Amino acid sequence: MRLSLLALLAKEPAHGYELKQALEQIFGRAYPSPNIGQIYVTLGRLEKDGLVKAVDVEQSNRPNKKVYYLTAKGREALDAWADEPTEGPRVRDEFFMKLVLAPMTGVADRTALINRQRRHYLALMRDLNELAERTDRGDRVALLLIEGAMLHLQADLDWLERCQEDLP
Amino acid sequence: MSPPPIVNTVNLVRIYQDGGVPVPAVRGVDLKVEAGEFVAIMGPSGSGKSTLVHMLGGLDARTSGEIWLDGSRVDTLSESAWALLRRRKIGFVFQFFNLVANMTVADNVELPALLAGASPREARERREYLLGELGLADRADAAPAQLAGGEQQRVALARALANRPSLLLADEPTGNLDSRNTRDVLRLLGEVHRDGQTIILVTHDARVASLADRVVSLLDGQIVDDGAVGPVRRRPRASAGDVVELRS
Structure with a gap:
């Protein structure tokens, strides 16, 4: 999930709920619907690793929301991911x-x-x-x-x- | 009294001779199939699956044991009596399609119904329905040789069903199909089965087998498992998400 979120953020900055909606819209019913908690936990870890940063955006009538964007280090991680072949299934059945x-x-x-x-x-x-x-x-x-x-x-x-x- | 099973075999055995060496292909199979059942036969190659369905269709002779179809003993029939029985009661789809080369697709499909006594109109309507379901409506006037392998195989299925046979026998009916054509065949099999068609088919395609009411597994010519495809033993779910997750 880390890299799917990075890929979505490479397109445009977004807050957690928008990322959840984007995943659901792209992959439809055949993809395990991510829960919002998982998304925020993952974003928190990405932020700690310096791959994304968040800015607080003020909203009227509501608490501030955090909008995440990709850092240069995040972009590097994403490029490395795209350039690698993906591991095939392992027989560890x-x-x-x-x-x-x-x-x-x-x-x-x-x-x-x-x-x-x-x-x-x-x-x-x-x-x-x-x-x-x-x-x-x-x-x-x-x-x-x-x-x-x-x-x-x-x-x-x-x-x-x-x-x-x-x-x- | 309940009607007799459509198929009943008793200790059915088939032994081939290979240069004087006996090679057992089917070793004592007892199989009962009731009217309306859909049975898939699975097993490794060489486990006797094809030999078994060929014997049920009278295309291979048993070495010993009995075969009963629809309440009558048939393993003792002559070749010509078998031919008559097949025409009236059995539809057969082979791994290789055995279409009549110098007849159109439409005539290939209508022929069995006409031979069985259907009126030309009935035969034509049935043919139009079957070819339509299999995505072949526009190929009706073609000759078999003009069709791709997957198309010929679907025509063979349509022909086998033309007659509304008491028993449909099939040997790897999706063996030559890509996944889209397989879907058409699956849909048609599901439909005729819901209408009461009895089906026994040999397959190693799990999509086909999973449609069956019952799966019989053969190994070395014997039945090692025979039972229903039950529901998945875990919590019910609403989306494929869990499926994909489980498979990943």
Whole structure:
């Protein structure tokens, strides 16, 4: 979230609530809606690190609001982020640990684990299908996020199949 | 008395011979499918999925065991009796589409309905509906060879449903489709299923399998899991946000 906020602030200075609204508007229903508390905590940390600064803007009838803007150091951090490839998924899968360790230690049977996990993945896929159906055709960002989740889930299922074939 | 299941297999076995060496593909499958059920068959390649549905459609002979369709024993039928049964009761979508090359798309789709005794008008209306649902209305007059692989596969699905068969069998029906065409196929499968169509399909596409009422998993020719795709076991939610978060 730090870098999404920096990116939004590179466009124009904004206060916390505007940033929340911008994230919701761009990513739609497919993105975990950030809560305002998280946003203010993150902005506070960015300010402490010198990446953003805040100015108080007076409002009539209301307490002052803080408008944040990007510092030169913040701009550097954002450029570095944009220039780096993003880390791919790492196989540090909790289910895999369970699958390997549970039968060794007598906690659970491997076939039962695989069957339960397969049903769970398929239930998740059904949810994603329904969500895609409910999502507006024009909302490309949200639909692409859903499709990405589906492709990851398909890969998890394919991998589950490989485990089923190759684990003794 | 409740109606018989659409499909019932009893200790079904298929063993191939490979240079004198017996290779078991299906090893004792008992599978009951009731009218109106949508069953997905999953499993690694070589687990016997395709062999199983081919046997259910009479396209491969069993080595031992029994197959009952709609209350009648069928594993003992002759080839010609099977051909008649398929024409009347079974729609089949293959991995490779088997369309008739010198007929138009429209005629390919209408043919099974006409053979089964539908009037030309009924056959045409059904064809128009199916091709429309699959985004192929404007390809009706094309020859199969003029279509891309994904289009041919959708035509094959339309043809298999033309007849409103008692049983739709399909082997990887989305194998050649990109994700947009897959969505059309999913929508049509969901629709005919809601109208009562019984479906058994082999797939490793989780989007397809997740539509099914029931998923049967095969491993080494045997059923290792058979059950409903239940609801996700965690708190209900209103948006995909949590899905994306969980997957990230």
